[in-house]
């Protein structure tokens with residue numbers, strides 16, 4: 297079985313989480329981890345499980361204006377923040393808008409990175425990602441999940457391990473013997 301992890305990342309944190317989720321998924325899947333700018337329709341249609349995540353910007357998925365703000369912050373940050381290749385877009389919002397409905401009821405999951413405060417204050421990009429995936433006909437195998445960065449945009453230490461565990465759990469849930477689909 298094949299899984300693809302499609303991620304958007306400005307500063308590298310969501311990229312690290314995507315890699316860790318991919319490592320966890322390897323217990324049940326052949327895994328490809330790919331930035332959103334390189335994720336064409338074929339990688340999605342060929343996958344049995346599609347996992348999609350990005351950074352939370354202004355309570356939801358990024359927009360071109362928030363990506364510009366992120367790039368400006370990196371440029372004026374004295375080298376503290378480094379931009380990922382492809383950080384100038386497109387983001388998940390545009391990618392999801394362009395996604396076809398070629399695999400109705402294929403399995404999917406959504407994740408994000410966000411800052412350390414309660415989700416009621418921060419918002420969660422994964423909520424919108426999950427909603428869009430369902431809109432495109434996917435069945436979510438579990439609820440959207442967030443992974444936490446500090447206010448200085450560094451991944452909180454244990455989140456890499458938690459992402460690997462979440463990926464392994466996804467592999468179980470999406471296996472033929474896994475639980476029935478949830479969150480639709």
Ligand SMILES: Cc1cc2nc3c(=O)[nH]c(=O)nc-3n(C[C@H](O)[C@H](O)[C@H](O)COP(=O)(O)O)c2cc1C
Nearest residue numbers: 305306307308309310351354355366409410411418
């Ligand atoms: C323009 C901008 C807006 C942001 N808005 C939010 C927000 O509303 N809620 C939140 O939790 N984090 C917010 N953040 C922090 C991002 O979630 C954080 O930078 C991101 O998770 C880091 O992931 P990345 O390294 O993959 O880009 C914002 C960051 C930027 C640059």
